[in-house]
Amino acid sequence: MNPDRRALLAGAAALAASGAVRARTTDDLVLTGRFVQGGHVIGRTWPRALIFVDGEALTAASADGVFVIGFDRDAGPSAEIEARANGRSAIRALQIAPGDFPMTRVDGLPPATVEPSDPALLARIAREVEIKTEGFASRLDADGFSDGFDWPLTGFRVSSLWGAQRVLNGTPARPHYGIDLAAPLGTEIRAPAAGRVTLAEPDMHFEGGLVLIDHGQGLITAYLHQSQLDVRAGQDVRRGDSVGRVGMKGRATGPHLCWRMKWRNRNMDPSLMVRT
Structure with a gap:
């Protein structure tokens, strides 16, 4: 047996x-x-x-x-x-089937976004970690995820696949837990499903303009490198509502949206939630 x-x-x-x-x-x-x-x-x-x-x-x-x-x-x-x-x-x-995760190299990043060493900057990064941890701790009693997700952008190009093993400026780094969607600067970012904004910060060191949305039960999506935020923390959003605009702030070499997803500290591929 x-x-x-x-x-x-x-x-x-x-x-x-x-x-x-x-x-x-x-x-x-x-x-x-x-x-x-x-x-x-x-x-x-x-x-x-x-x-x-x-x-x-x-x-x-x-x-x-x-x-x-x-x-x-x-x-x-x-x-x-x-x-x-x-x-x-x-x-x-x-x-559970195994994933297929490539290795990617990203060069030309500002050194302070790869191996920061300045004490003041390290203190700032530590404060921002606390802010993000609080945002990801949300457990909204809702099921906005149940009907699947839309892509948060239209007219984009996938410039980096989710889960890729990263080498940044020649230095091995942890896997990339986002899918990068390249699009022109200022392209509107729309909520892919209903939820509540748990964090909206315009200028994080690594992420630039950062928004987190809880779609229910701790399933949280993140939107990085934004040049403009159109939401605030605590705001409820519906599918299609404007979240912000594509930028290249933080650890980025060109305009794109890094789209991420977590469920209770598990890193997930948000593209697998997109409705077909």
Whole structure:
């Protein structure tokens, strides 16, 4: 017998002994999405069900029973998703496909944006880390993600793929957790889905003009290098609302939007959420 199947059957027996009932079909736990490193799950189950990922309670379904789970760039080959509500339980095991991440070189960056050393600048960067951490900690009770995303720009060119291993000015750096969309300076950036702005800062050291939007349950998108912001922190936005304008502030060598996505500290590829 397959080891995964054996483990699931053993778990079912233990749950039955405790008085809970595990769903024998997937009707009570429907999962769609992109099951790949950097991808996601959009799930439907019982309203307000507690959602476990690999045995850890990480989120809860909305009042309509909708939830989202993100897979990090370096996610393992499998994941177990479980919903629990009112003595009931439903579980599914997923296989996570590996991503294909290229290596890219970016040269000509200002040295202070690659290896900063000035004490005052390092203090500024530390303060900005705190600001970003607070913005990413949002857990909006909403499911603006449930209908998928639009591209935040029109008429763009993908200039750097998500997840690429970066070499900056010849120095190896951490992977690039954004997808770069090259577009003319001043191109309007639009909210790809409904949500709430959790951060709007016009001049961050690395990111330049930076906006974070929580689309529900901690699924947060980020918009970097903006030349102008059209939103403020705490503002609710609808799909298509103006967020700001393409710029090249911060660590950038040309006008583009670096579009990022996180779910509870897991780095995700936002392009995989785009509706087709």
